[in-house]
Amino acid sequence: MTFKSYHTGVLIRIFLLILLIGILMYAVLKTYYLVATGLGVLLVLITYEFFRFLGRRFNIIEDFFESVKYRDFSRNYLEKNKSRDIQSLYKGFNTVNTVVREINSEKETQYLYLQKILELIDIGILAYNTKNGEVLWANEAFQESLNFPSFKNISFVKSRNAKVHQLLFDNFYSEANTLEIPIKKETIKVLVSNALFNVGENSFKLIVLHNIEDTLNKTESEAWKKLLSVMTHEIMNSIAPISSLAGTLKFQAEMHQKNPEDNILNIQDLNAGLFSIEKRSEGLLKFAKTYRSLSKVTNIDIEQIQLRELFKSLENLLKPGKNKDITLDFDLIDSNLKVEADAYLLEQVLINLVLNAMEACENTPNPEIKVFAVKKFDGQVVISVTDNGPGISEEIKDQIFIPFFTTKKEGSGIGLSLSKQIMTLHGGKIQVNSIENKGTLISLIFKENTAFKKR
Numbered sequence: 001m002t003f004k005s006y007h008t009g010v011l012i013r014i015f016l017l018i019l020l021i022g023i024l025m026y027a028v029l030k031t032y033y034l035v036a037t038g039l040g041v042l043l044v045l046i047t048y049e050f051f052r053f054l055g056r057r058f059n060i061i062e063d064f065f066e067s068v069k070y071r072d073f074s075r076n077y078l079e080k081n082k083s084r085d086i087q088s089l090y091k092g093f094n095t096v097n098t099v100v101r102e103i104n105s106e107k108e109t110q111y112l113y114l115q116k117i118l119e120l121i122d123i124g125i126l127a128y129n130t131k132n133g134e135v136l137w138a139n140e141a142f143q144e145s146l147n148f149p150s151f152k153n154i155s156f157v158k159s160r161n162a163k164v165h166q167l168l169f170d171n172f173y174s175e176a177n178t179l180e181i182p183i184k185k186e187t188i189k190v191l192v193s194n195a196l197f198n199v200g201e202n203s204f205k206l207i208v209l210h211n212i213e214d215t216l217n218k219t220e221s222e223a224w225k226k227l228l229s230v231m232t233h234e235i236m237n238s239i240a241p242i243s244s245l246a247g248t249l250k251f252q253a254e255m256h257q258k259n260p261e262d263n264i265l266n267i268q269d270l271n272a273g274l275f276s277i278e279k280r281s282e283g284l285l286k287f288a289k290t291y292r293s294l295s296k297v298t299n300i301d302i303e304q305i306q307l308r309e310l311f312k313s314l315e316n317l318l319k320p321g322k323n324k325d326i327t328l329d330f331d332l333i334d335s336n337l338k339v340e341a342d343a344y345l346l347e348q349v350l351i352n353l354v355l356n357a358m359e360a361c362e363n364t365p366n367p368e369i370k371v372f373a374v375k376k377f378d379g380q381v382v383i384s385v386t387d388n389g390p391g392i393s394e395e396i397k398d399q400i401f402i403p404f405f406t407t408k409k410e411g412s413g414i415g416l417s418l419s420k421q422i423m424t425l426h427g428g429k430i431q432v433n434s435i436e437n438k439g440t441l442i443s444l445i446f447k448e449n450t451a452f453k454k455r
Contacts, residue, residue, distance in 0.1 A: 009085075013050045020046065060086065064093050073097040073104070124209035128154050128169075129202055136204055145190065145211045147183050168192065168207055178212070235284065237351055237415075241317040242277050242284075249273045276316040283344035300342040300425055307337045307373050307383070310347065314371070318354055326358055331372040339373075339381045339446050345422045346444075352415040353385040353442055360389035360440065379447075386441040392434040400432065419444075 020043045027036035067075055075097065077090035124142030128135045133154040143150060146164060148157065158165040163182055176193045191210040196203065249270060255263040311330040319328055339346075354369060361367030366388075373383045392400065401420045416430075423430045427447055434440040 009053065013046065013053065016046055017043070017050065057086065057089070060089055073100040122211075124207075124211070126207045126209075127204050128207075130196075130205050131203065141211075142207075142209055145188070145209055146181070168209070169205075172205075237348075237355055239284070240355075241351070242280050245273050245277055245317060272316055276313050279313060280317055280347070283347050300345065302340055302342060302426075304338050305341055305343050305346065307339060308332055308335050310343070310350075311371065311373075314347065314350055314354070318351070326361055326367045326369060328354070328358075329368075329370045331370060333372075334375065337373055337375060337381065339383070341426050341446065342422075345425075349419040349422050349444065350383070350385065352419055356415060357385055357387035357389065357440070361387050364389050381446045383444040383446075384441055386439060388439040391436040391438055391440050392432065393436055397432065397434065401430075 020039055024036055024039040024043060027039060077093050079087045079090045082090065122141050124139065124145045126138040126142045135152055154169050167179055167181060173192050173194045176191050179190050179192050180187045181190055189212050191212050193208050195206040311332055315330050357369045369387045371385050373381065375381050401417050420430050423444060429445050431443045431445060
């Protein structure tokens with residue numbers, strides 16, 4: 001309706017102009033000069049009013065465009081006491097200003113929010129114009145990493161530290177690269193990556209800089225702590241049965257010395273115990289050497305192992321030191337069953353599995369642990385350790401082989417992951433089958449006729 005009234009006003013004025021021109025021409029032709037003079041004056045007034053009518057509206061629009069040009073959207077146009085078409089223009093302009101102010105407010109909020117996030121992170125970020133070097137944005141982490149104050153142009157960096165300028169601004173790193181950057185009299189290690197982006201006709205370069213010096217130091221410290229924890233755990237697993245067996249033998253020897261007649265010393269048992277201690281001590285030494293470079297093991301001593309001898313050695317080691325309430329059985333149907341493996345590492349794996357089973361069964365009524373071996377129809381030899389403990393929950397079953405993952409308060413979380421790695425070195429695998437509240441079965445599977453070269 002507003003525009004209709006505007007159009008109507010224009011049409012009426014045009015009609016009046018045409019009508020006056022027509023009458024003026026008629027008056028001139030009829031020589032009514034007095035009337036023609038009056039009509040001429042009236043025609044001038046109506047024409048002036050018509051231009052004024054149009055000019056006022058164009059001035060209003062031009063004034064609004066001028067505000068847009070200078071991004072001034074703060075003005076509020078008063079709509080009262082104006083004609084309907086001007087009221088409509090003012091209302092539209094006010095709506096545009098309000099929407100733009102809201103958009104600017106949202107953008108400012110988002111910018112401040114993003115700026116706050118970027119300021120909080122410890123990764124340095126800087127963006128600058130590649131043509132003139134003007135800094136578009138830089139957070140405090142970037143300045144702190146390089147020990148620079150706030151700067152507006154990268155030329156400042158060149159004047160302060162030309163080497164840093166060359167490394168960061170003269171080179172492009174599409175992928176993360178580790179650099180050593182000289183800061184004062186020290187050198188720090190940083191991870192740097194770049195990206196280019198365009199905004200209109202301007203090209204900008206984004207530099208992401210992460211000071212990894214502290215991270216590396218912290219990681220190294222944590223690694224040492226974990227390494228010491230792991231080594232302590234594995235060494236204790238071997239020393240505990242050795243100490244227990246040695247204590248048993250010492251007790252028997254002392255009793256024999258005190259009363260030889262009633263406490264006959266069985267030389268065969270003594271030799272067997274000493275042999276087990278010697279063998280496990282050698283295994284412990286071998287483990288320490290192997291673990292030192294386990295991530296890049298270049299040799300494992302493969303030999304044919306008689307499982308009956310292996311089981312007998314484990315029984316001598318573990319039975320004297322086990323909880324007397326736990327039933328520990330070693331079962332071998334085929335006494336001639338053999339497996340190709342590193343004897344010391346395989347023994348270490350089985351010790352870990354049996355001790356884990358003992359810990360799991362501590363609060364189980366009538367706890368039972370069984371170690372047995374079978375040969376499958378496909379020729380694979382499988383050594384298994386089973387217990388009737390609480391089992392492993394489904395939530396953590398997939399995580400038990402992750403290094404340092406443990407549910408024990410004093411555990412290192414390395415036993416099973418190390419066992420898995422040892423089996424991988426042998427070309428075999430380790431499988432876990434567990435049912436909550438019923439027990440766990442862990443199987444070491446060796447391939448048929450596994451032939452390893454001494455490396």
